[in-house]
Structures are given as structure tokens and as C-alpha cells.
Amino acid sequence: MKTQIKTENVLTITRIFDAPREHVWKAWTQPEQMMRWWGPKGFTAPVCKVELRLGGKYLCCMRSPEGKDYWSTGVYREIVPQERIICTDCFADEKGNVVPATYYGMSPDFPLELQITMTLEEYAGKTRMTLRHTGLPQGEMTDMCRQGWSESFDKLAESLKEEYPPAIETNSGPVIKEVILNASVPAVWKAITDRDDMKQWYFDIEEFRPEAGFEFNFLAGDEKNKYLHLCRITEVVPNKKLAYSWRYQGHTAETFVTFELFAQGDKTRLKLTDEGLERIADQGPAFARQNFVDGWNQIIGTSLKKFVEE
Secondary structure: OEEEEEEOOEEEEEEEEOOOHHHHHHHHHOHHHHOOOOOOOOOEEEEEEEOOOOOOEEEEEEEOOOOOEEEEEEEEEEEEOOOEEEEEEEEEOOOOOEOOHHHHOOOOOOOOOEEEEEEEEEEOOEEEEEEEEEOOOOOHHHHHHHHHHHHHHHHHHHHHHHHOOOOEOOOOOOEEEEEEEOOOHHHHHHHHHOHHHHHHHOOOOOOOOOOOOOEEEEEEEOOOOEEEEEEEEEEEEOOOEEEEEEEEOOOOOOEEEEEEEEEEOOEEEEEEEEEOHHHHHHHOHHHOHHHHHHHHHHHHHHHHHHHHHO
16 A cells, blocks of 8 residues: 655655564664665665664665666664654765765756655554655656655565565464564574573473473463463474474363474574464453464564574
């Protein structure tokens, strides 16, 4: 979804991204994330440096399909984490020195300094991002900038889908969650099978061995209610698959959890499947399906991701 508005000397573009606000914020503030989408279609971003503080600078390079580099820099004037960034925007050389537009063969009417304001808002479980590029000359240059930003944001949308795949959800059947982790398969496998590692992102498990038939348990729940989970490993394929059953103490209904790992270059795609939740649906609101969806999103999409990528 996109909306574009043009007022005098201001280009405004609004986009809705199917991702949490924190993920969009990271895409704007972490160099390795910015390099995935910065620049129009066909361009790459081989260099991106960010000094995210008031008065700090950024320096980015866009490389055209023909191999020509365009550098830009700016100073951060306002930073409200997860909500807003205001910064200057200037052409630069590779050392970060501000240069006029003529340095890149553009019109001398292009201002030496522009301003970018980027805001993020929660929007029905997604993120509404609004960009205001102030000071652009009217006419062809504004149109070119509009196209460039729009194509960049198309790349940003794809980057968010790749980096943070959404949970595949239905009102019934298994809960499926996939996430791309910036870590090797062996590193992720260790994280999900080593008891000391698991304590850092999962739950405080007293003992754990990745062996079929091994039984383990842990406490989980909210501040008011803690539930003892009784688990039994059902399948282990090293570096590929870990599956176990679990039930609450005092209940017979079981559900089944499966972790599957897939190499994607030097990264890992982890697929989590939790099936059989309908077996415990009659145990009250505390066991509602959405609780499990939210819980796995937090555990896999945030806690595990942070642990293996630090």
C-alpha cells in the first residue's frame, strides 16, 4: 500500500509495511540492514556507515548497474527511537565531504543540503512509515527522487519479508513460524539443543540432551500463572530437525513442536511448527491459540534471533 503527496519543496511518501515497527526501525538504523535496500531498483549499497546519535553522521554509497558510485551523507538532528529520525541530506564524496550536485553531473540548482524526516507509526499490526524530503527543486528532480525512494521502499518491503518472514497463520491447524537467522546452521543447532544456550533465549531447563526419548520439563507462563511443561523428544536429525511433544502437568492433552533448519548461504532459515493446539483449546482463555502465536513470535523472532546474532 502506498500514498504519495507532493507539496511545494516537500516530497512526502507513505508506505505500509507488513512488519513490526522495531524491524522497520532497524532497517533504517543498522548498516547491514540499510545495505539491503538503500538505492533504486538495480542499485546496490556496498558501503553504509551509521553514527546514530544527535550530531552523528551517516555515509552511504549507491552503486548503479553500470558501476558508478553515488555517495550521500547527513547529520542526525533528531532521534526518537522506534518513532522518528530527522537528518540532513547531502551529496558527498567517498570520504564523506559534502559536494555539490554538479559533482555527479546534476543541475547546479540542486541545494547543497536537504532534510529528511522519517516517522514510524503502529498501524493495525503493521507499520506506517512516512518520509518527508524537504528542499527538493520542483519538477524533474523531484520526480526522479520520488521514483528513487519508491523503488528503494519496494526493496525495503522485500528485505523485511526475507529477514523477518511473517508467521503463516490460520484459525485452525498448526502454528507455523519462520525466521531468517544471521548465523550458520551448526550455530543455530547448538542454540536449540545445548542446555546452557537454551537458558539464554528459551526457558530454564535443568537438563537437556538431544536424544529421542529424552524427557525434560520447564516452567512457563505469565506473572500470575506458571505452568509446568512436560516434554519428550520424539525425533532428532543433527543440524536439521528437532521434535518433541509437550503437555501441561495434570493434563493429558499433548501438542507437538518441531524445529527444522535450512541453510541459506551463510544464514539459516528456521521453521517452527506447533501442532495439536486444538487438543488443549478447552482448557480456558489462558490457553487460547493467539497466546501461542504471540509466544512463538517473541521466542523465535526476537529472543532466539538476538541470541544467535550477537
